[in-house]
Amino acid sequence: MKTYCFTLSYDGSRYRGWQRQGNTDSTIQAKLEQILSRMLGHRVEVHGAGRTDAGVHAARQTASSRFETDLTPEEIQHYCNRYLPDDIVVLSCRVAGDRFHARLNAKGKQYRYCINDSGTPNVFRRRYVCVWPQPLDEERMRRAAALMVGTHDFRGFSSVSRRFKKSTVRTIHSIDIARTDGELQLVFHGTGFLYNMVRILTGTLVEIGQGTRDLDSIRAVFETGDRQLAGITMPPHGLILENVDYDSSVMAEIDARNPHTQEPAQ
């Protein structure tokens, strides 16, 4: 029995998100499990680091699974890519330490939200960018983003239910806002993100950028935890999970077990 670490990329447009839901197979997890189960001849479970929502994409999602096979990691990767639809790709498959778990070991994540506020839509990016009808003031958004960075209770900036008992405290390391090719791109790097948190933080920043919301409102959301005081939930198609971070010791162990395969470039 070995533990395998998968890096995968997907266009989430057609899917109901990462996580398997009952009998439906229109999730990324279900697609991957189906193919691995067929390869092995028995059911196998796959754990993803981030449970991306319906319509959200991933440039690099990490997943882990435990099973026994005579196939090499490269053969497993090729088998998956042969049978996966063309909007899901396994970028790498490597042997990990026995106790590696993609979600439990993840120590951080990076998400990118792409907005086109230029007035000129880009047809080639339409599935991955949210079009906003007004130009956004990125300097104002940067000042607001600085107030979100750090360790806070992000309950009000999430869609978790009121009865959610676990901690809603998270740490955002950085929010970088940059204009690239006519798009305003917001990159969030943090320890973890609550349900809809990146989309609500982005919606709040967008309202600030278009001038219909004050910077002070951010403090009020932190203090009250009231979702109603935060901005809109931005649509899913502008969001992409860019990377999942692990401790360097975890990555070093994977590297040591897979001397001939390199982690794909980010």
Next chain:
Amino acid sequence: MKTYCFTLSYDGSRYRGWQRQGNTDSTIQAKLEQILSRMLGHRVEVHGAGRTDAGVHAARQTASSRFETDLTPEEIQHYCNRYLPDDIVVLSCRVAGDRFHARLNAKGKQYRYCINDSGTPNVFRRRYVCVWPQPLDEERMRRAAALMVGTHDFRGFSSVSRRFKKSTVRTIHSIDIARTDGELQLVFHGTGFLYNMVRILTGTLVEIGQGTRDLDSIRAVFETGDRQLAGITMPPHGLILENVDYDSSVMAEIDARNPHTQEPAQ
């Protein structure tokens, strides 16, 4: 009666190409004509500079049309974008000189062909990039491309029928080959291109790049005009019409008639 110059961008995936075909409306020209005709209350014709094939995209196609209306060019643009599907966008609409004709006045065109030979598919680019299963030797391709540049009879590098009576002599100004973001991109700049010419030139260069064809074969195709001696026709989805060139005097006249609108950035 005024002549209008349109710049448009489209994802050609869903279409049977630019040119209207009988009763089908699944062409870009038909979509645009339909909407302008509805706006004006009578049938109107639109002339595109390049007749892109089924599945081929355009970042900047130029089109012209003559009609009378009280609407401003900006209002025409907004009307079109309101009713066009989200894979076709009018980037600009401007008043042109009375005798402006997008196809007849075009003096050059630029096409880009994108190939991913890295072994790792990019799911976000899959509709716009041709995946090639072997790494290509770009230096060898550059040497071959140099033999294609210049004024030649490109009949053998096209799908024109044997009975095609017009001249098949064209001038290619440059073929630039560069690696960008894991893709090999070939940019063709020339006076004009015959039916399938860019896709067959690319197919020939790809066979040279994978080592299954000699550079000498290019001269043989020019000398015999025999399509059978050239390479494969590459699939349409990797091809994009990037720009249409006009004489600076033509553009200066359009600029003078539209002091308040700028040509969209390339």
